[in-house]
Each structure stands twice: as structure tokens, then as C-alpha cells.
Amino acid sequence: MNAELDLLVRLTDYDRPQDVADRAVQAESLGFDRISTGETTGWNIVPPLTLAADRTEELGISNDVLSPFGRSPALLAQTALALHDVSGGRFRLGLGPSSPAITERWHGEAFDRPLRRTREAIEVIRAVYEEGNPAYEGEIFEISGLNYEREPPESPPPIDLGTLGPKATEMAGRFGDGWAPQLFTKDGLEDRLADLERGTELADRDRSDLRVSPIVRGIASEDRDRARKLARGTIAFMLGAYGPYYGDSVAEQGYPDVVADIRDAWADRDTAEMAARLPDEVLDELAPAGTPEEVREWVAEYAAIEGVDAVRFGFVDGMTEADKTATMEALAELR
Template sequence: MSGDLKLGLNVGYWQRNADDATEVVLTAERLGYESVWTAEAYGSDAFTPLAWYGARTSRIKLGTSVAQISARAPVTTAMTAMTLDHLTGGRLLLGIGASGPQVVEGWYGTPFPRPLARTREYVDIMRKVWRREEPVTSDGPHYPLPYPGGANLGKPLKLITHPLRPEIPIYLGAEGPKNVALAAEITDGWLPLFVFPEKLGAMYGDSLAGAGPGFDIAAMVLVSVTDDIRSALDGVKMMLTLYIGGMGAKSRNFHADIVGRMGFADAAEKIQELYLAGRRDEAFAAIPDELADGISLVGPPARIRERLQPWRDSPVTNLLVMGPRDEPTLRTIRDLVLG
């Protein structure tokens, strides 16, 4: 039980067009939001917009939620993180994630199997890079250093630049219980995408048992301050329709799996079936209102204030708001969460 919640803003990744969120980031910093987070899928990358916002701000922490590990070698992510951390005065929060097999194998052209082992190896190499205790080597099967073969001229190297911080905070985007347990074991925080706060402890209590002091559970949550609750819930359901129905294969969809673990397995199966059959309106209609309401904060301020209590009573320590871009709404959310 966290009680007090930290507050951040997640601006996500670009959709069809470029989306410079500088003004909303500046507004969030001015209003006292602790952090802003960017994302990537197979469009805009996570680091470039974050550097752009970092150059225009002075206090707000800068997080990736998440940078996909298959997009970059671990030393490349370590160098990028070190560089950005220096340029922003130590404000980086490095969120990484394995993504899913359709993106990893279809976009990056790399194998997806053994994501937990790959993540463990990836994190270990990045920390070796930042600590600069010795030339970096790794005998793991996924990212061996030096490379065993090729020209047979590879040699262990040490990062040229001294990091501003030898321990940049690492967060892990995770949905499955084993992946969440890995986050608790080897990283500084967990970035869950869908959280039903009343169910979180039962779903992940055992997985989080290994978390150390200060472990940050930074939950992404769609927020809509409005009197039109029906319309707001429909907005959440549109997002869920895509993620449950189409963000993954029928045989392997991590988003559908997590919805199933929340107690909506039958609905998730039906939504997938309808969506993949091209019946998207019916898939949308199959999303239970209880699910949409449970993972979001929607309605007038009084309703959101009431709905915040389960979040305060849950293991969540940090709310990363998604959706609002205007100053009055961001101020209202700040007052409700931090007031």
C-alpha cells in the first residue's frame, strides 16, 4: 500500500503525424509533475523526443516507457542513456521492454524466444557499461561480448566517457508474472500498461515479493475529466479493442492474457475472435464497462477522487497520466492526485 502517489505524464509515441508535445511537457513541469515519458512501437523512437523535451526543461524527469530492447544492442542503449543523462543533468529514467513477437521478428528481424533471459543479460551489460569497472565482457548466449567469430578481432572495451551517474534507474515494462518478478529482482521499477488496482495485489503479489526498498511501480492510466462518463468509457474501450484484439497474434497476445488474469478471460477471447474476423464494432461492444472503468480514471473530479482511493490502497507508487494535454485538465489531475 503506497498511500501517497507520485505523478507523471506519458505522452506515448507518435501516431500518423509528428507530435511535438513540448508545450504540454512545459505545462506539466510548471504544474509540478515529477516526470514525463515517451514510448516507441514501429514509428517514432523513444529517445529523440525525450532529448528534445529535455533541452527545453530543467526539472522534470525524463522516462522511456518503453524503449524496445530488440531495437538496439545493449551497449547502444547504454551509450544513448549515458549521453542523455549527462545532457539533462541526471534526469533520465530508462524504461525498457521486450515488446512482442510480431514486432520483434516482423520489424526488427530478430528472434523473440527467451525474452526474460535476454532482458536479464541486457540489463547486466548496461550496468557494466555505466560502472566502467573493467572492459565490458559478456558470456551470455544472446549478447556475447566480444563477438565469438566474425573477423576474430573483437576486444573488450570500456566506455570512453565517464557517466554522470554510474547507476541510471532502470524500469521494466512487463505484463506476465515471471516478467514482473524479473523487474522486481533486477530493476528499479515496473511499468505496467493495464492496471486494475483492486486486483493488482492478487495478480502480482508473489511476483513483487522480491522488490527492494524504493521499487517504483509507475502505472500508465488513461484519464478523462468529464461529465460524459459514457463517452469517456467508450474512449477507453476503443483502446482496449485494439490492444486485446489486434496487438498480438491469436496464439500469443500478452494484452489479452493480462485481461484474462483480471477475470475477463471469456470476454478477451470473444474480443480477439471478433476483431480478427474483421467485426471490430462487435469487438468494441464486447468490452465490459467494468474492465474499461477499472483500468482508467474517468468522470467528473468527484468521481475521479473516489476512484483514486483503490490506487492509493494498491502497490502502485506512481501514476503516469495518459490522454490530457490542456493545462486546466492537467491542473485538475494534479490537485486530485497530489492535493
């Protein structure tokens, strides 16, 4: 497999931030190229990623994703620069508008003009990177500016955008250094890559300068039926209950009836029925779940899509520690 292999971990799977560092050490020893984790309403991502960076030597460090509704653009730049320094330049900043639920019910902000806010946040972050000052006048942010207390690095952390829709992905092509989408079929990903390409053309940029690292969630196990059951439950929940965007995106990729059926089951909070309403063929399109051989084949085919630079693999719900190790070892054979 020519593409790189990233590992996406969930902070809720660990008892201490130090345990994330243990996973990072394991990932590095197995040949993974990068580890990434997201931030919602649990731990701040900085301590676990700092520990992971400190205990590894070559493993890339990323986050999925920080929101300009949850942190000011200047604080996003500070966070990225601190993780850049602690990792010796291995950090990539993941940025995205997040969701109405987290924005409004956790951060207490109105989910207003998310794409504009994200674009302006990128520009402020780059101002700190380049000038050491967040001074900016925009439609969302007006910042008079103070000086960054340290010398900005010559090669600051790249900015990866976690987006789904056509316009948001075009924005990633115009303003980002990478793109980390989620829950795309192979055909759906190829279609959206055209939007990314359009963004790079509008900015007169070379698409090869962006790192495209789509996120997939799966499990490799000799117990094929159990693996598929666990994956089915996770994917169905993401389509029906995890905010509107993933379900809307998969519906637009050709499965509106499936998404509607799953959402109907979620209206009754019937997670078993949600899973039952996810057909095998849709599960197969969205998730690598099955025997180690099947999962390796799925990931290799996904990685072979033109324009994909890395596959970012995340676990599904209900996996044991043995499941996770077995899955990582199965994927390591692709390296």
C-alpha cells in the same frame, strides 16, 4: 495523493518532436512529476525526450519501453547515459522485451527467449554503468568489450522494467530499479506485486528501493458518455488486437470470457463490436474514464494501493487537444 503522478504521451499524437517538449513544459507547470513516451515504429524516442529534458528543469524523463531486440545492450546503455546527461540526471531507462510483432516485423529479429535476453541486457547495461565496458559472456550475448568514451556517472540512470507475467515481474524485482506494468485491475496489481516482492527477496533487496509506476489510460471530461466511449474503444482494442499479452493478462485477472468475446469481434476487424463487448464493470476496473471527479477518485484509489509509488497516466484514442488539457488539469488537482 502521496504517490507521484507521471504523464505518458504517445509520439503519434504530435507533428514534430518539438511538440512533445511543449507537452512536457505543460506537464511540469501543472505539477506532474515525470513524462514518459514509448517507441514502436515511429520516431526514435531520443530527439523528443532530449527536447523535453532541455526545456524543463525538474520534470523526470522516462521512456516506455526500449527492447533488447531493437537495440544492442551497449547502445541501450549509450542511449540512457546520453539522456541522463542532457536531463541533468532526471532520466530513467524503461526496458522490456516488447512483442513478437515489433521484434519480428519491424526489427527483423526472432522473438526468442525474451526474458533471458532482457535479463542479460540489464547485466550488460550495468557493466557499462559500473566499468565503462560492456564485456560479457552469457547465453545470449558474448561481448569482448570496448571502453565507453566518457566517464560513467556516479549515479547512472535507473532501469525500469515493463512486464506483465509472474516470472517477468519477479525478474523486475530481482534485477530492475523499477516496475511499470499496464492494464491491471486493482486486485490484479496487488497479486502481481507479490511476484515483484518475491523477486526482491530472491535478490536480498528492499522492495522500497524500486519505483512502482503502473500505467493507466483514461480521460476526464464533463461529457461523461463521450469520455467513456473513447476509453472503451481504446481498452477494447488493447485487449483484442494489440498483441496477445495485454489480453492474456486481463483474462488471467478474471475476465477470460470478456477477452475471448472481444477477440472474436477483432477476427472480423469490427472495432465497434469490440468496444460493445467490453462491459462497464471491466472498463471501470481498467480505466479512469468519466467526469473529472470520477477520474480523480479512481486515480487516487489506485495510487493508494500498497506498494505503488506513482501512477503513470496516458491518454486514450480520439481525444482533442482540449480533452488532453482538461484531463491534465483535472489530475493536477491531486498534486
